[in-house]
Amino acid sequence: MTSEAIEAPATAKTAVPVDTTSISAHQRRKLDRSPRSQIVVTAILVVVAVYFLVPLYWVVIAATKTTGALFSTNGFWFGGEFALFSNLQQVFSYDGGIFVRWIANSILYSGVGAVLATYFAAAGGYALAKYEFRGRQLVFGTILGGVLVPGTATALPLFLLFSTMGLTDTYWSVLIPSLVSPFGLFLCRVYAAASVDTALLEQARIDGAGELRIFHTVVLRQMTPALVTVCLFQVVGIWNNFFLPLIMLADQKLYPITLGLNNWRAQVDRLPEFYQLTTGGVLVSVIPLVIAIIVLQRFWRGGLTEGSVKG
Amino acid sequence: MTATQPGSGFRTSTKATSAQKRAPWILLAPFLALFVLTFIIPIISALFQSFTTVDREGLFGEDGVTGRFAGFDNYVTALNDAGFVGSIWRMLLFGIVQVPVMIVLCTILALLLESASARWPGFFRAVYFMPYGVPGVIATILWSFLYVPGLSPIVSLLQSMGLQPDFLGANSVLWSIANIVTWTYTGYNMLIIVAQLKSIPGEVYEAAKMDGANAFQVAWRIQIPLIAPALVLTTVFSIIGTLQLFAEPQILSTVAPAIDTEYTPNYAAYTNAFAFNEYGVASAQAVIIALAAFILSFAFLALTNRPPKDDRDRRARAKRDGLEARRALQGRAPARPVVTTQAAPGLQTAPGLQNGTKGADA
Numbered sequence: 001m002t003s004e005a006i007e008a009p010a011t012a013k014t015a016v017p018v019d020t021t022s023i024s025a026h027q028r029r030k031l032d033r034s035p036r037s038q039i040v041v042t043a044i045l046v047v048v049a050v051y052f053l054v055p056l057y058w059v060v061i062a063a064t065k066t067t068g069a070l071f072s073t074n075g076f077w078f079g080g081e082f083a084l085f086s087n088l089q090q091v092f093s094y095d096g097g098i099f100v101r102w103i104a105n106s107i108l109y110s111g112v113g114a115v116l117a118t119y120f121a122a123a124g125g126y127a128l129a130k131y132e133f134r135g136r137q138l139v140f141g142t143i144l145g146g147v148l149v150p151g152t153a154t155a156l157p158l159f160l161l162f163s164t165m166g167l168t169d170t171y172w173s174v175l176i177p178s179l180v181s182p183f184g185l186f187l188c189r190v191y192a193a194a195s196v197d198t199a200l201l202e203q204a205r206i207d208g209a210g211e212l213r214i215f216h217t218v219v220l221r222q223m224t225p226a227l228v229t230v231c232l233f234q235v236v237g238i239w240n241n242f243f244l245p246l247i248m249l250a251d252q253k254l255y256p257i258t259l260g261l262n263n264w265r266a267q268v269d270r271l272p273e274f275y276q277l278t279t280g281g282v283l284v285s286v287i288p289l290v291i292a293i294i295v296l297q298r299f300w301r302g303g304l305t306e307g308s309v310k311g
Numbered sequence: 312m313t314a315t316q317p318g319s320g321f322r323t324s325t326k327a328t329s330a331q332k333r334a335p336w337i338l339l340a341p342f343l344a345l346f347v348l349t350f351i352i353p354i355i356s357a358l359f360q361s362f363t364t365v366d367r368e369g370l371f372g373e374d375g376v377t378g379r380f381a382g383f384d385n386y387v388t389a390l391n392d393a394g395f396v397g398s399i400w401r402m403l404l405f406g407i408v409q410v411p412v413m414i415v416l417c418t419i420l421a422l423l424l425e426s427a428s429a430r431w432p433g434f435f436r437a438v439y440f441m442p443y444g445v446p447g448v449i450a451t452i453l454w455s456f457l458y459v460p461g462l463s464p465i466v467s468l469l470q471s472m473g474l475q476p477d478f479l480g481a482n483s484v485l486w487s488i489a490n491i492v493t494w495t496y497t498g499y500n501m502l503i504i505v506a507q508l509k510s511i512p513g514e515v516y517e518a519a520k521m522d523g524a525n526a527f528q529v530a531w532r533i534q535i536p537l538i539a540p541a542l543v544l545t546t547v548f549s550i551i552g553t554l555q556l557f558a559e560p561q562i563l564s565t566v567a568p569a570i571d572t573e574y575t576p577n578y579a580a581y582t583n584a585f586a587f588n589e590y591g592v593a594s595a596q597a598v599i600i601a602l603a604a605f606i607l608s609f610a611f612l613a614l615t616n617r618p619p620k621d622d623r624d625r626r627a628r629a630k631r632d633g634l635e636a637r638r639a640l641q642g643r644a645p646a647r648p649v650v651t652t653q654a655a656p657g658l659q660t661a662p663g664l665q666n667g668t669k670g671a672d673a
Binding site (some may be wrong): 050054061074120131133139151210212257269278285290292 | 330331334335338343345346348350351352356360362367397420429430435439440442447453454455456457461462464465467468494498502526551554555565577580585591592593597602604605608637665
């Protein structure tokens, strides 16, 4: 009990994005490392890094080859004609540029979905953290249960429900389920309870601000670190989702990039030139994701989830 | 404790206005409406569907379909389906091997990255985390190319060393899937653990050093116990993720004949629903998957939330002491029994007494 009380403010502190390499404990301990253990540890880290990089390295190489060279030359090094640009040109022009459409769809689904989902989760999480009202525990408990429900378990009945509403095979069928993030609401509630200053809320009330206005002007600003994290989680979640669009969408024009590339890959057995379309498409779609992940890495704050198991 | 809820005293003293009473519901409304639409209604309708069976008139149901209550028939069908039951056992085997391997791997990586001996920890952290941004579908496409003989440089490398690797065979493909899942999620779980490691105050390490602890003792006795909550969290999410496995086997099935349409529970439900139009059985399977996720997650949480033994003993002692103290109090002040019973039940008195016994022990 006492440990929770101590940890709550700490959660708020760790959630502020800081350059994590500048932690002083680490620096201090750096002073007493032995050269031998440094070599051993770094060697292990390098080997593991090779494992994580191999598939991406392979696709960079593969995207530069012609279909023939793909099978006849060493996969770990360039070989044959350098065909990267003709491959990429094919990727972008095939079927009237449907690849660009898939990318645009993915950006639409994950962009709109994540921003709105974060806003709704913030409003709900703040309400559950800072207001006393009847049914609060019931509402929170029900939503918490939603965190544990596998997404694919609801996808099937959701498809049946949407098909009676005539929503399947539309943008809405993928967008609407993307707007709800029980885990996001849970994070927002934890964060709002620890970091939104109640005295400031009372001050705003005394100044005559309405409750919604307080939320939009005072609360959202204080919750920004949590909002960034929730939003990024949701972007990745929607971008990577496969099952939901797979069952909801039939029209290729509505596909997100994951579904589209899988569609190309499924045709390689019949038409070998799809190898080049698939590897080129994978390369183009992965590069921005990898850059985004590395740049935004510090925002994936595990610190936000610290208290979650105890709650 | 007062810092987290300083306003509660204030709010009880002034009566909440009607606007303040309405506000939480207005704020919750959009989330709740969508939550009901995409969680509550589908779950209820899945439950409903799982107890219904559809009778088709005519050969293809062209003369109309009627639903009727079927009791547990769909569950019996689902659980008598050897393919579906086999897929559950397969996922259990998968989970028992893959989840611990991944958790151990990401813990070791986190400890190494946070150790004094690691060079360029920021670079390695970014490299390990990167696969999390690669969608599971694309990761599977990439690895499937690395599994297929003729295309894969890994296979040809092993062949040149005289080995005959078969990544897509009946016995090995499950572990090829495990490799894809591990590749995708290890870095993400590692980041959660790194964040927890960073929250350990430096003084703890200083104290351990003064006591002469070496790096292994620090990791085993100090860091691992302190990151236990993060380990629990990542394990629970990994269990849920394992039960949902779908994209990886579905995509690999085109290159691995060993993967049938009931390879994972989710795949079986998908096949029943969209290939056979057996919505009732598919819903029963979805309910079984969700129940399994609940049961496994709660079992794991219950297992790990047990306080350590000496802590339990202390709590039991505190409770006994508390009962004695209460009895003594009641004996002394019989005029105010209501107040005593209100204050005494539950654990409210326990923390104070616990501190008391702790002091006595020391």
